[in-house]
Amino acid sequence: MSENNYKSDAQPCNYETNSEELPPTGYRHVQPVAEHLEEIQNKGYSTYEVFSDWVDMQLYSLQANEKGYSEVIDKYSDEDINTFAQAFGELQFSMNQIQTEAIGDLYELLGMSSDDLGQHFTPHTVAKSMAQMQLSSLNTKKKDSVRIADPASGSGRFLIWSARIIQDTKNVEGVFFAQDKDSLCAKMSALNFVLFGLNGDVYHADTLTNEVFAGWRINSDDENAPRITEIPESGLPESHIE
Ligand SMILES: C[S@@+](CC[C@H](N)C(=O)[O-])C[C@H]1O[C@@H](n2cnc3c(N)ncnc32)[C@H](O)[C@@H]1O
Numbered sequence: 464m465s466e467n468n469y470k471s472d473a474q475p476c477n478y479e480t481n482s483e484e485l486p487p488t489g490y491r492h493v494q495p496v497a498e499h500l501e502e503i504q505n506k507g508y509s510t511y512e513v514f515s516d517w518v519d520m521q522l523y524s525l526q527a528n529e530k531g532y533s534e535v536i537d538k539y540s541d542e543d544i545n546t547f548a549q550a551f552g553e554l555q556f557s558m559n560q561i562q563t564e565a566i567g568d569l570y571e572l573l574g575m576s577s578d579d580l581g582q583h584f585t586p587h588t589v590a591k592s593m594a595q596m597q598l599s600s601l602n603t604k605k606k607d608s609v610r611i612a613d614p615a616s617g618s619g620r621f622l623i624w625s626a627r628i629i630q631d632t633k634n635v636e637g638v639f640f641a642q643d644k645d646s647l648c649a650k651m652s653a654l655n656f657v658l659f660g661l662n663g664d665v666y667h668a669d670t671l672t673n674e675v676f677a678g679w680r681i682n683s684d685d686e687n688a689p690r691i692t693e694i695p696e697s698g699l700p701e702s703h704i705e
Pocket residue numbers: 580581582583584585590613614615616617618619620621642643644645648668669670671672
């Protein structure tokens with residue numbers, strides 16, 4: 464691996480604002496991403512291992528955390544690392560194609576949803592309508608800031624759709640909070656916050672018991688600072704979403 468590979472070249476998804484087109488259904492757009500990840504699985508890794516390592520690599524890159532990144536990639540060959548990078552390129556292509564988040568679709572396509580945790584993400588069409596209904600009464604006359612939380616965020620798509628409405632609304636600024644009991648889902652939400660330019664916090668936390676295990680602060684506005692910072696254990700709230 465080249466020494467600089469840990470630096471992420473992730474760019475915010477370049478979606479068109481005010482798009483009235485219906486979001487996609489099905490999984491065809493993420494098939495090329497899955498094929499790249501399968502190339503690595505075929506060398507003897509489980510689907511979960513490859514997918515979760517790939518998400519970790521992206522998060523460590525965005526935090527400029529070289530040590531964390533190196534630990535994750537240690538077991539992979541240079542060829543595998545290139546394939547991971549190609550998979551990420553395909554993910555960015557598919558998000559630009561469908562104009563919304565796609566990592567949740569990939570998670571479902573790879574069969575990683577847990578029935579026990581009810582991990583079947585809201586279809587994009589429904590998530591978009593929910594966000595529109597929720598935010599239909601935004602007062603745009605005076606400058607305002609809204610806080611929006613999803614206490615069982617999955618890949619964070621409800622917040623991604625909400626952010627799009629807010630980003631299209633003059634005078635309104637959004638701060639977003641996601642949390643999920645599943646660590647991988649929390650990480651997918653954090654990655655999507657960066658890819659779609661959201662500011663706020665993401666927690667790996669149990670919303671029913673109020674236990675908080677880990678957290679990330681996402682600052683999408685300052686291009687000179689890491690876009691994600693891991694919240695130290697001492698800074699984690701006792702309970703976040705009331
Ligand atoms: C049906 S999915 C919905 C995801 C997302 N809100 C959406 O609209 O696509 C439910 C999510 O709740 C999470 N979950 C289940 N029990 C939870 C708990 N006690 N605390 C936090 N998250 C939980 C699951 O891991 C799963 O990601």
